[in-house]
Amino acid sequence: MPSAHSLSYAQRAEKHENPAARLLLETIIRKESNLAVSVDVTKSEDFLAIIDAVGPLVCLIKTHIDILEDFDYGLIKKLEELSQKHDFVIFEDRKFADIGNTVALQYSSGVHKIASWSHITNAHPVPGPSIITGLASVGLPLGRGLLLLAEMSTKGTLATGGYTEEAVRLARANKKFVIGFIAQRRMDAVGLAHGDNEEDDFLILTPGVGLEVKGDGMGQQYRTPDEVVRQSGCDVIIVGRGVYGADFKNVEAIRARAEKYRQEGWNAYLKRVES
Ligand code: 5BU
Helix, strand or coil: CCCCCCCCCHHHHCCCCCHHHHHHHHHHHCCCCCCCCCCCCCHHHHHCCCCCCCHHHCCCCEEHHCCCCCCCCCHHHHHHHHHHHHEEEEEEEEECCCCCCHHHHHHCCCCHHHCCCEEEEECCCCCCHHHHHHHHHHHHHHHHHEEECCCCCCCCCCCCHHHHHHHHHHHCCCCCCCEEECCCCCCCCCCCCCCCCCCCEEEECCEEEECCCECCCCCECCHHHHHHHCCCCCCCCCHHHHHHCCCCCCCCHHHHHHHHHHHHHHHHHHHHCCC
C-alpha cells in the first residue's frame, strides 16, 4: 500500500469522509494550488483586499480573526462571499488550548462565532482528549474539521518527540473530526504501534514557508516550498509575510508573489508524486 506521501491529492480525496477534508483536497485539485495564504493584518479593508487579490490562486485562506482592530460580524459575510467567489477554504488559526467546556464556548460563541464560518480550525493537544470532545461537540454537526498542532515552526518549540507522538495518537483515536496536523513533516509513521491502521491519511498543513529569508528575528523559521512539500511530504504550504509582507497595499505585487508560491508548491507536489 503506497503511503499518502506518494498518492495524488485526487486519490486521497476519495478516502476522506470528513466534509472539510474533502473540500480542501477537492479545492486543491480544482485550482492546482496547495498554497494557503495567512492574512495577518489589523484592518478589515486590507484583510479583504489581500484576500480578493490572492483568492484565485489559493486553496485556503488562513485567518487570525482576533487581530482585526475594526472587526464586526458583517466582515464574516464579506469573507464568505470571497470564499464563494474565488473557491477557497477558510481556516481560522485559533489554536484552542483549554478544557472541553471552555473551548466549545470559544468555538461557538463570543464575538467571532468561529464554528459558524470557518471550515477548519486547530487546537493544541496539551489538554488531552477532552479538547477534541469539546470542539467536536460544536464542529462535527456543522461538518467542520480540526487540525492538531503536532509541531511548530518556531525555534526551540516544545512540541517534539513524545509530545508529537501523543498528538498523532489523539488524532488516530478521533478520525471523524481530526483531519490532520499543523506539522513540519508527514506524521503517518509517527508513534505507530502494532495494530494501528497504517493507511490513516492525515492532511499536513505547514507554516514557516518563505523563499526570501530564513527567519524573522522573533523565532519564526522558514523553509522553501520544495523542502516542505517534496522533501518533507507536507500537503499545504502556509505563507503569510512572504506574500503580503513587503507592501501590503500593492495588490499587483501581492498577486505576483502568491503566483510564485503557488507554482513552487505545485511543482514540488508534482515532483513528489512522480518520484
Ligand atoms: P508568516 O508571516 O509566513 O511567518 O506567518 C505564518 C503564520 O502561520 C502566522 O499566522 C502564524 O501564526 C502561523 N503559524 C506559524 O507561523 N508557525 C506555527 O508553528 C503555527 C502557526 Br502552529
